[in-house]
Amino acid sequence: MESKGVGFCAVVAVLGIISAATSFAGEFTRVKASDLSVEDDSCVYPSSPALALEIVSAVFTIITQIYISVTIGGCRYCCTNDSNLNPVSKLFSGLSRAATVIGVILLLAAAALNNNEGGQVDSYGYFTCYVVKPGIFAAGAVLxxxxxxxGIVAYVTLAPPATQTTTSPAVALPVGANADPEKSPVPFLPQQYPNRQYA
Incomplete structure (x- = not known):
C-alpha cells in the first residue's frame, strides 16, 4: 500500500478510536438511577460529563465520515458508473455511512436523555425519572x-485508477528487415471534404 493509503488508514483509525473512546467514557460516566434524587416532584440529576463526551464522540464520527467521503472521491464514489469502485467497495462505503448515521442519532439522543430534567408518574402512582439504559452509549461507540x-475497507478495496491511453490512428509501415522509411514513404490517404456549392 502506498504512503497515501497508509496515511488515510492511520487518520481514519485515529478518528474512529477517539470517537469510540469518548463514547465508552460516556457509558461509564452516564447518570444512573441510583444517582438521582426526587425533590418537589422533580428529578435532580447530578453533574455528569457524559453529555459533553457523547457530543464530542458524535462530532468526531461525523468528521471521520466526511474525511472518508472526501478522500475516496465525494459523491463520485456513489455513482454506479465509476470504474474505480467494485461491488465490495460500494458495499462497505454504504455500510460506513449507515453506521455513521445510526451511531450519531443514537449518541445524540442518549446524550439528550441523560440530562433530561423532569419525570412522570407511572400507572402505579410512582414518580419515575428518565435515565439512559445501560449499553446505549456503548452501542454508539461500536457503531x-x-x-x-x-471506511478503511472501502478505501483499500478501491480498484487502482485506470491508465489513460490515447488512441491514435494506426499507420501502416513497410514490412521487412531492410525497410527504410525515407526510401519507402508511408502513403497518406487524401482528406475528403463534403461538396460545397458556391452561388
Missing part, C-alpha cells in the same frame, strides 16, 4: 468504530 473500519 462509530465500525464506521471507521468500513
Amino acid at each position: 462509530a468504530l465500525l464506521s471507521a473500519v468500513f
Whole structure:
C-alpha cells in the first residue's frame, strides 16, 4: 500500500478510536438511577460529563465520515458508473455511512436523555425519572468504530485508477528487415471534404 493509503488508514483509525473512546467514557460516566434524587416532584440529576463526551464522540464520527467521503472521491464514489469502485467497495462505503448515521442519532439522543430534567408518574402512582439504559452509549461507540473500519475497507478495496491511453490512428509501415522509411514513404490517404456549392 502506498504512503497515501497508509496515511488515510492511520487518520481514519485515529478518528474512529477517539470517537469510540469518548463514547465508552460516556457509558461509564452516564447518570444512573441510583444517582438521582426526587425533590418537589422533580428529578435532580447530578453533574455528569457524559453529555459533553457523547457530543464530542458524535462530532468526531461525523468528521471521520466526511474525511472518508472526501478522500475516496465525494459523491463520485456513489455513482454506479465509476470504474474505480467494485461491488465490495460500494458495499462497505454504504455500510460506513449507515453506521455513521445510526451511531450519531443514537449518541445524540442518549446524550439528550441523560440530562433530561423532569419525570412522570407511572400507572402505579410512582414518580419515575428518565435515565439512559445501560449499553446505549456503548452501542454508539461500536457503531462509530465500525464506521471507521468500513471506511478503511472501502478505501483499500478501491480498484487502482485506470491508465489513460490515447488512441491514435494506426499507420501502416513497410514490412521487412531492410525497410527504410525515407526510401519507402508511408502513403497518406487524401482528406475528403463534403461538396460545397458556391452561388
